[in-house]
Amino acid sequence: MNEVIQLLNNHRSIRSFTEKKLSDETIHALVKAAQSASTSSYVQAYSIIGVTNDNLKAELRKVSGQSYVEHNGHLFVFVIDYNRHVKLSHLKDNEVKFENTEQLIVGTVDATLAAQNLAIAAESMGLGICYIGSLRNNVSRVIELLKLPSGVFPLFGMVVGEPANKGSQKERLPFETVYFENAYKSVDDADVLAEVEAYDSRVSEYYKDRTNGERNDTWTDQVTTMLSRKTRLDVHDVLKSQGFLQQ
Amino acid sequence: MNEVIQLLNNHRSIRSFTEKKLSDETIHALVKAAQSASTSSYVQAYSIIGVTNDNLKAELRKVSGQSYVEHNGHLFVFVIDYNRHVKLSHLKDNEVKFENTEQLIVGTVDATLAAQNLAIAAESMGLGICYIGSLRNNVSRVIELLKLPSGVFPLFGMVVGEPANKGSQKERLPFETVYFENAYKSVDDADVLAEVEAYDSRVSEYYKDRTNGERNDTWTDQVTTMLSRKTRLDVHDVLKSQGFLQQ
Structure with missing residues (x-):
């Protein structure tokens, strides 16, 4: 690199x-x-x-x-x-x-x-x-x-x-969930959804570590609440x- | 640099x-x-x-x-x-x-x-x-x-x-025409307009050089025609x- x-x-x-x-x-x-x-x-x-x-x-x-x-x-x-x-x-x-x-x-x-x-x-x-x-x-x-x-x-x-x-630095969404070849793939796709869920767990762990457990929201929690x-x-x-x- | x-x-x-x-x-x-x-x-x-x-x-x-x-x-x-x-x-x-x-x-x-x-x-x-x-x-x-x-x-x-x-590489607008301190300055300002006009001359020369004189439009010609x-x-x-x- x-x-x-x-x-x-x-x-x-x-x-x-x-x-x-x-x-x-x-x-x-x-x-x-x-x-x-x-x-x-x-x-x-x-x-x-x-x-x-x-x-x-x-x-x-x-x-x-x-x-x-x-x-x-x-x-x-x-x-x-x-x-x-x-x-x-x-x-x-x-x-x-x-x-x-x-x-x-x-x-x-x-x-x-x-x-x-x-x-x-x-x-x-x-x-x-x-x-x-x-x-x-x-x-x-x-x-x-x-x-x-x-x-x-x-x-x-x-x-x-x-x-x-x-x-x-906050981890970004996994490659497989934002990059698609030749056609769009939504989170309806089981593989994409599994990657988002694993990512959510990592983001939640990151917040827990940084806040001594006070905060444990996932990426999905955070952005869907904000956008609602x-x-x-x-x-x-x-x-x-x-x-x-x-x- | x-x-x-x-x-x-x-x-x-x-x-x-x-x-x-x-x-x-x-x-x-x-x-x-x-x-x-x-x-x-x-x-x-x-x-x-x-x-x-x-x-x-x-x-x-x-x-x-x-x-x-x-x-x-x-x-x-x-x-x-x-x-x-x-x-x-x-x-x-x-x-x-x-x-x-x-x-x-x-x-x-x-x-x-x-x-x-x-x-x-x-x-x-x-x-x-x-x-x-x-x-x-x-x-x-x-x-x-x-x-x-x-x-x-x-x-x-x-x-x-x-x-x-x-x-x-095409030359960009002069610094003085795109960067302003504390308040916007339009091309109504004589100094800004003079800088744009000097830039227009340079862009026109660039096109002349590249096309053996066939093209000599300025930046202002080009973008105002396009946006019209x-x-x-x-x-x-x-x-x-x-x-x-x-x-």
């Missing part, structure tokens, strides 16, 4: 950082690595906001609920961005459309490819990262705080910095008010 | 491969690297279909229109996947919801994080990759071909293999028929 694959396989989210700030040089290098990722038909439908203002960070922490949104080496917010294309099209007498679901998918994929490159670049420097999906707890507030115009939507944040702890709650229902309407999903 | 960042910055899409197939060992290593990426709240809302059947590859090539969908070392299709969670929830008497726009975003992000890890792992082995967004030219057909049930949506493909050429066409309008309805976007 080469060193790059070792780095990828060693990923863990870091949720506690020293207060050492990233240098401008590091920020430039990380953004360049982000931009080097693939982009759908060269469209580059994203931007990145670096948040350095202490008041803004404190307000974004309130949205997220996570202390590390405030305390980190740097906070990046990845936004889907068609505002640029729309404004430029007016100079060319074209009229850009981004209101279809296809464009939402393209923007989400483009921003995420860039973000994952940034994450890997940061980890290759010995920095830790954590994605901040919890900015979507209140997307309207994030839009207001970062002054995001029509055509722009805050997808997630990412904190980067010098790790203050090692983090921990309706959350972030406002995301849909805020996307619409930013000009997306008009179909 | 370390070797990982050099690898990221050196990315280029490869659209021509030798017929050498990836070994099972390589496929396992790539999928493991993919799964090591971050996942929203541990939900792992994706699966990966490896397509090895020649007839299937020929049919998917028809959807995409690209010859390299048929001729490559391996073809991966990344699918958003909540079918697993729904089926498992029935065993637990929970009821999983994935119909909200938030879950579409989570699934798209999760699948894309995994895909980009797979891409980087492949490139670290000296393999080339190309994302196949053009599978969304006819998502219904892809769903039929790969037997994708409710809760599953084909996001994109990725071809991987031994490169038959070097590919080429309404394409893939069926993506919305197919997502709905797979159970997404019911809000």
Whole structure:
């Protein structure tokens, strides 16, 4: 296994950082690595906001609920961005459309490819990262705080910095349950279900070990409970008010 | 600059491969690297279909229109996947919801994080990759071909293999036009617009050089023309028929 694959396989989210700030040089290098990722038909439908203002960070922490949104080496917010294309099209007498679901998918994929490159670049420097999906707890507030115009939507944040702890790694679903050849195979398949059940036992053991037995839920318990709650229902309407999903 | 960042910055899409197939060992290593990426709240809302059947590859090539969908070392299709969670929830008497726009975003992000890890792992082995967004030219057909049930949506493909050429690298937007501090800055800002215009000139020169002057469009020409066409309008309805976007 080469060193790059070792780095990828060693990923863990870091949720506690020293207060050492990233240098401008590091920020430039990380953004360049982000931009080097693939982009759908060269469209580059994203931007990145670096948040350095202490008041803004404190307000974004309130949205997220996570202390590390405030305390980190740097906070990046990845936004889907068609505002640029729309404004430029007016100079060319074209009229850009981004209101279809296809464009939402393209923007989400483009921003995420860039973000994952940034994450890997940061980890290759010995920095830790954590994605901040919890900015979507209140997307309207994030839009207001970062002054995001029509055509722009805050997808997630990412904190980067010098790790203050090692983090921990949670085992992923078994290969046989997520990779299929030539056709989809559901958990109705007995072999797939048996693999998920064995995985559930291992996840439950992991939680027991870490909590002295206080917690013993399985992966299935955890994710099915989470997904049985309706959350972030406002995301849909805020996307619409930013000009997306008009179909 | 370390070797990982050099690898990221050196990315280029490869659209021509030798017929050498990836070994099972390589496929396992790539999928493991993919799964090591971050996942929203541990939900792992994706699966990966490896397509090895020649007839299937020929049919998917028809959807995409690209010859390299048929001729490559391996073809991966990344699918958003909540079918697993729904089926498992029935065993637990929970009821999983994935119909909200938030879950579409989570699934798209999760699948894309995994895909980009797979891409980087492949490139670290000296393999080339190309994302196949053009599978969304006819998502219904892809769903039929790969037997994708409710809760599953084909996001994109990725071809991987031994490169038959070097590919080429297209310059990305300038740092100052995609990275902003504390607040969004649009192309209405004169400095941002000047940077985009300088970039447009460089992109136009690049095309002139590569085509002996036959092509000289700018980045702005290219992407605003593309986005002025309404394409893939069926993506919305197919997502709905797979159970997404019911809000």
